[in-house]
Amino acid sequence: MFDDRSPIYQQIADRIKDDVLSGALKEDEQVMSTNQYAAFFQINPATAAKGFAQLVDEGVLYKKRGIGMFVSPDARERLRADRRSRFFAEVVDPMVAEARVLGVPLDDVIKHINGGSR
Template identity: 45%
Template sequence: MEVKDDRPIYIQVAEIIENQILNDSLLPNERAPSTNEFSNILEINPATARKGITILVEEGILYKKRGMGMYVTDDAKKIIIEKRKKEFYRETLPEILKEAKRLEISEEDLIDYIRGGRND
């Protein structure tokens, strides 16, 4: 685990946990890394890690067991997938389509590539 880009660190902390859930490293009702574990591993302030974890609690991805830490909710993976799909359609895909247009890549070529018909 490492912090590596220009986005706020607390957002990256939340994404690290989300990725662990998406790749099944963290399963429903398993304990998520604590703020202290994140602060030690990533060498960040515990308050920064807490802010990232709080976002996940507010989104229904983690829940708190008093005195035991944060745990993954049953619907966490579904929530993350839906959230990231929306982000993909809103942010990533429009940029891909703009670049394809600049490069004069036709809709048909894009569809063909997505379906695995081309490897250019």
């Protein structure tokens, strides 16, 4: 489940974000407690808590005192907007810049994306 590429708490946060984006976790749905999460994945509860705290800080999760953590009502759309922005900044913009350096017309790039010939 976890790899060495990033801290475990970050991987926890990313996994929950992916579950929200995919619809596996719905708005206002309760998520596992940090202790349940830690026990299930056999990790330190403090590590799980750090990942959950990050999600609360980002507005993905919210706490109901004495009950647990829940998915924020606007979490999915907020995450989608963030990922869209990062997609353009990290994928599309560099691709367009490289196409320009190589002299590839953007119309050719668009044709290729739409399944046209190279």
